[in-house]
Amino acid sequence: MIHAGVAEPPSLEARLARAERATIRERTARLEAERIAEHGLRTLYESKQRLQLLQHITGVANRARTIAEALGTALEAICERMNWTIGNVLMVSADRTYVEGCNIWRANDASGVMAFVEASRRMRFPIGEGLPGRVFATGRSEWIANPGHSAMFVRAPEAIRCDLGTGCAFPVLAGDEVVAVLEFYMRQAVPEDPEIVEILEQASIQLGRVFERDRAQRALIHDALHDPLTGLPNRALFNDRLQESFERLTPARRHALAVLVLDLDGFKQVNDTLGHHAGDRVLIRVGRALSDALTLLEQRPGTDLDGIRFSPARMGGDEFTVLVEDLAGEDLAQHGAIDAIATALHRALDENLGSVSEPAQVGASIGYAIGSAVHASVDQLLRDADLAMYEAKAGGRGRTVGFTDALGDTLRDRARLTNELREGIERCEFELDYQPIVTLDSAKSVCGFEALVRWNHPVRGRLLPAEFIAVAESSGLILYLGDWVLREACRTAASWPAPGGQAPFISINIAARQFAQPGFAARVRQIVLETGVEPTRIRLELTESTAIVDIDHTCAVIQEIRKWGVQTSLDDFGTGFSSLSSLHRLPFDVLKIDRSFVMAMDGNGKGDGIVRAIVALARTIGMTIVAEGIETPAQAELLIGLGCELGQGYHFGRPALASQTAALLER
CATH class of the missing domain: 3.30.450.40 (GAF domain)
Structure with a gap:
């Protein structure tokens, strides 16, 4: 019986249906949750894997x-x-x-x-x-x-x-x-x-x-192996390439290898007159000119240079090198090929350096050496190329010299003589002879002496200047030797007697490098003061070639020492390159006529006319005249007739030791 207002409970079927629907919803939710979780885990896993991949690639x-x-x-x-x-x-x-x-x-x-x-x-x-x-x-x-x-x-x-x-x-x-x-x-x-x-x-x-x-890394390596100014390979890279090429060749095939060494002529003048920035521009232009010229040579098939490879480098300062590989032919052909390469480099420098180096004239002295079986190392090959370059430089500007066995013997002899000369200076093996200078008048009285250096070599005996002065100048030892000569000559002159109240003057030869030294005038003054010689008794002799290197410098030095009473003499006049305008500018006190003009005199020939012109020129400028190399009475009489004032030579007396000159003065 159902009472009014009371709900009847659901049937069993309804409850079962409701439970089944709830179960389906729960299952669906669970599956969705599992799907979401699985997707999240998979995504997380993939993200982790990709992150690990990125970390791996970073490593x-x-x-x-x-x-x-x-x-x-x-x-x-x-x-x-x-x-x-x-x-x-x-x-x-x-x-x-x-x-x-x-x-x-x-x-x-x-x-x-x-x-x-x-x-x-x-x-x-x-x-x-x-x-x-x-x-x-x-x-x-x-x-x-x-x-x-x-x-x-x-x-x-x-x-x-x-x-x-x-x-x-x-x-x-x-x-x-x-x-x-x-x-x-x-x-x-x-x-x-x-x-x-x-x-x-x-x-x-x-x-x-x-x-x-x-x-x-490449930039660092490049910078370490290349010159930062020119961009050319530097000394380290050049040496590596040379060593590699040298080792690749058997001794019998080393003639396929050569080294050229270039040293710039006139570069110091650019730095001194135009500044280091101008010098840098010159070096940059040289590097470019060398590279371009060698590239053109490599691109000339069918010529004697076909197949040759080149590697230029800057070794430092104003020195450049070129490694030449794959040379062919016999010795003469190889030297001919290298000479052709050097000629092309000279031409390239002439064409590229004109505007950038004016007013200085920059070129290059080139020395080269071709490999041979006697070269046991690259150092020996480089040494020979260097020696050839120094020989080229010693002979003037713009020259090319190839190393030969004969040149090697000469240079080794010179190097040996340089060492002996250095030891001789240290052991005081030098002494001075003094040749009298006389008045060309009836009295023929001694008025001065020229100091002439001699070397008492422990093996070769007493050597004249012609046998060692050139080596002394090229090695720089002339600075030490010249300083000793100046001091010793002044010291000796200070000790001479003064017959008739007039002490003789001393004439002292000054080398070009000695004269060009900064402070040369001050050095002369110091020696004069220390030795006690009267400054008016000193005559410093310069050759024409020394005097005209830098006329302004020469004039300044002469004027400075003239203030103290020291005189100067232009030696070997007529054998150098000075012009009349240069002679007029240079304030020399004395002009010495070279012995070659004196020997050419015969009383009625051209030689007499040249001496007469020199005498007239000297008188016009107000210079005292000294004739050198007078060996006969006839030459002395001719010079007297032409108006020459002083003379020296074997006719009046040979060079002698200081003790003998003192005795001569006393007589």
């Missing part, structure tokens, strides 16, 4: 010793962990006009995709062409679906044949510059995944660091 970039190693290892890791079927690397060309496959690739299943790999390994893509070309042009990554059916895809036939469904490419950036392109392909058709794109872009950035590091 690869840090550890890789070369770009190829970094790219190859990274490509393998990306293909393996992200399931790409193919990975390929393309490098940007040196002129940055295209990208090209470099044979760094990876294929997970090579059997089915080799047609595409072969088409990609060495293929070239100009800017904007194909997938790699577009990435190179834009610097941005690109994703492409179904590459076989894309009109923009250059390798579409191969992509269809290999059943590729997805492709993408990413730029490798060094700073803002694309240096390589990575491309990946798989068979599945996969829509663009922003997370994958981001991971691969980050990987490309890490690989870009390898390129940046490689550039920095």
